[in-house]
Amino acid sequence: MSIVPTTLPRGRAGGPPPDDARRGWRPPHNRARLAGHVLGVGLALVVVLGVVHEDSASLGTAGGWANAVGRLTGLVGTYGLLVMVVLVARLQFVERVVGQDRLVKWHRWIAPGVLALLVAHTVANTIGYARAAERGVAREFWTLLTTTGGMLTATVGLVALLVASATSYRVAKRHLSYETWWVIHLYTYLGIGLSYSHVLSSGSAFVGEPVARGFWIALWLLTAGLVAWYRVLLPTVRSAYHAMRVESVVAENADTVSITVVGRRLDRLPIHGGQFLQWRFLKAGLWWQAHPYSISSLPTRTTLRFTVKRLGDHSAALLTVEPGTRVAIEGPYGTFTRHRLHLDRVLLVGAGVGVTPVRALLEDLPGGVDVTVLLRADRHEDLVLADEVERFVDEHGGRAVTLVGPPDEVPIDAPALRAAVPDVADREVYMCGPTGFMRAMSSSLRESGVPPERIHHEAFTF
Numbered sequence: 001m002s003i004v005p006t007t008l009p010r011g012r013a014g015g016p017p018p019d020d021a022r023r024g025w026r027p028p029h030n031r032a033r034l035a036g037h038v039l040g041v042g043l044a045l046v047v048v049l050g051v052v053h054e055d056s057a058s059l060g061t062a063g064g065w066a067n068a069v070g071r072l073t074g075l076v077g078t079y080g081l082l083v084m085v086v087l088v089a090r091l092q093f094v095e096r097v098v099g100q101d102r103l104v105k106w107h108r109w110i111a112p113g114v115l116a117l118l119v120a121h122t123v124a125n126t127i128g129y130a131r132a133a134e135r136g137v138a139r140e141f142w143t144l145l146t147t148t149g150g151m152l153t154a155t156v157g158l159v160a161l162l163v164a165s166a167t168s169y170r171v172a173k174r175h176l177s178y179e180t181w182w183v184i185h186l187y188t189y190l191g192i193g194l195s196y197s198h199v200l201s202s203g204s205a206f207v208g209e210p211v212a213r214g215f216w217i218a219l220w221l222l223t224a225g226l227v228a229w230y231r232v233l234l235p236t237v238r239s240a241y242h243a244m245r246v247e248s249v250v251a252e253n254a255d256t257v258s259i260t261v262v263g264r265r266l267d268r269l270p271i272h273g274g275q276f277l278q279w280r281f282l283k284a285g286l287w288w289q290a291h292p293y294s295i296s297s298l299p300t301r302t303t304l305r306f307t308v309k310r311l312g313d314h315s316a317a318l319l320t321v322e323p324g325t326r327v328a329i330e331g332p333y334g335t336f337t338r339h340r341l342h343l344d345r346v347l348l349v350g351a352g353v354g355v356t357p358v359r360a361l362l363e364d365l366p367g368g369v370d371v372t373v374l375l376r377a378d379r380h381e382d383l384v385l386a387d388e389v390e391r392f393v394d395e396h397g398g399r400a401v402t403l404v405g406p407p408d409e410v411p412i413d414a415p416a417l418r419a420a421v422p423d424v425a426d427r428e429v430y431m432c433g434p435t436g437f438m439r440a441m442s443s444s445l446r447e448s449g450v451p452p453e454r455i456h457h458e459a460f461t462f
């Protein structure tokens with residue numbers, strides 16, 4: 001077993017040279033690590049901003065402590081909200097290192113804390129002002145709402161955030177279509193926007209404090225700029241430049257198609273085998289939604305292909321999308337690439353339509369890598385792209401194994417895995433498939449001696 005230099009030529013015969021820099025790959029981590037440090041320093045500055053004005057005189061007044069807690073929780077909570085936005089702003093240099101699935105997980109993980117801080121801010125400040133004015137809390141809340149500038153919009157904003165977050169809980173999400181959830185989630189941007197003026201106009205840390213105001217405004221501008229650039233402008237510029245259209249839709253089986261798009265200089269897209277794009281089809285009924293699909297072969301100068309299995313409305317509509325339909329893209333995204341490969345022996349596992357990124361990754365692997373591919377499907381007709389996989393495996397002098405049949409008849413437990421791939425413990429593993437399969441496969445791999453850091457997976461759900 002030895003370490004693979006990721007700059008080895010790819011295994012594909014012919015095709016463009018493995019020019020990593022041109023295709024958007026940089027040696028890992030530096031900018032992502034810097035982004036992490038910037039977030040930490042930002043948090044420290046916000047905490048300083050929240051406590052620097054407190055002294056024994058202000059804390060000793062009626063409601064002084066409650067107001068101090070309200071100010072600090074408000075500032076830290078708002079900062080957390082901006083961090084949540086940045087985590088899902090699809091910053092490519094961060095996403096390429098961390099992965100979109102992990103960024104979304106972190107976004108979800110900090111959300112309850114951030115919302116709790118914002119609710120605590122509202123409650124503590126209302127109590128503080130009520131004590132100072134010697135009024136009841138409910139009456140003070142109403143007075144603040146109706147007489148203090150920015151308070152009504154900030155409250156509407158907070159309610160929008162709470163609604164968006166409630167719909168993200170698994171139980172609620174199960175009852176909503178992805179698109180409904182997504183539209184509700186857009187209200188978070190409204191909620192954040194509505195709270196902006198409230199913080200600057202009523203936060204005592206900012207009144208008559210130009211440096212603090214400048215810092216706060218810069219934070220908001222930076223967040224808005226990152227969202228505008230990475231989520232709107234970059235995809236728009238990229239889509240306009242590549243000018244993609246559907247060229248052909250080829251059936252792989254009854255409910256899976258491979259769609260080839262043509263466009264300008266697609267070999268300049270900074271995309272690697274195993275990555276995905278968010279695809280938007282510019283036709284009635286589809287233009288407003290973008291869905292993630294992995295590429296199923298590397299781009300040529302003018303073409304790019306992906307493969308879709310019918311699952312719901314969007315994927316079903318793609319089975320009959322007309323050639324000539326214009327296409328916009330966002331991305332590429334994903335860390336399921338050869339850049340994570342450390343060994344020269346790899347096992348690629350694709351179950352069902354999970355073969356898609358495996359197929360493109362196989363094409364992108366360095367030539368000297370010893371490859372075994374395991375394809376899993378319930379029925380033979382579900383083994384899509386299997387002939388292409390076998391061709392690339394042959395080019396590598398590797399081995400392709402197929403396991404076909406229902407899970408109760410053809411299990412993927414540890415003994416079955418070791419029978420199919422006897423040297424599995426010496427390999428680095430990339431796998432993609434349905435959630436249940438990935439879970440079972442992960443535990444079989446670990447039981448067979450593959451440590452978790454040598455298992456890479458692509459999940460088709462966030």
Ligand SMILES: Cc1cc2nc3c(=O)[nH]c(=O)nc-3n(C[C@H](O)[C@H](O)[C@H](O)COP(=O)(O)OP(=O)(O)OC[C@H]3O[C@@H](n4cnc5c(N)ncnc54)[C@H](O)[C@@H]3O)c2cc1C
Pocket residue numbers: 177178179276290291292293294295306307308309310311312313314315316353356357459460461462
């Ligand atoms: C990183 C990634 C790569 C993928 N690659 C492929 C691929 O190569 N081939 C393929 O057939 N499928 C792929 N998928 C799955 C594909 O995105 C979904 O099947 C498709 O979006 C379902 O949409 P729908 O309207 O047809 O079904 P729905 O009934 O709306 O959704 C079915 C499931 O897909 C999820 N989903 C729907 N829309 C999205 C979205 N925009 N983002 C994330 N999840 C969503 C829903 O939460 C639900 O779990 C990939 C998914 C991800 C996250």
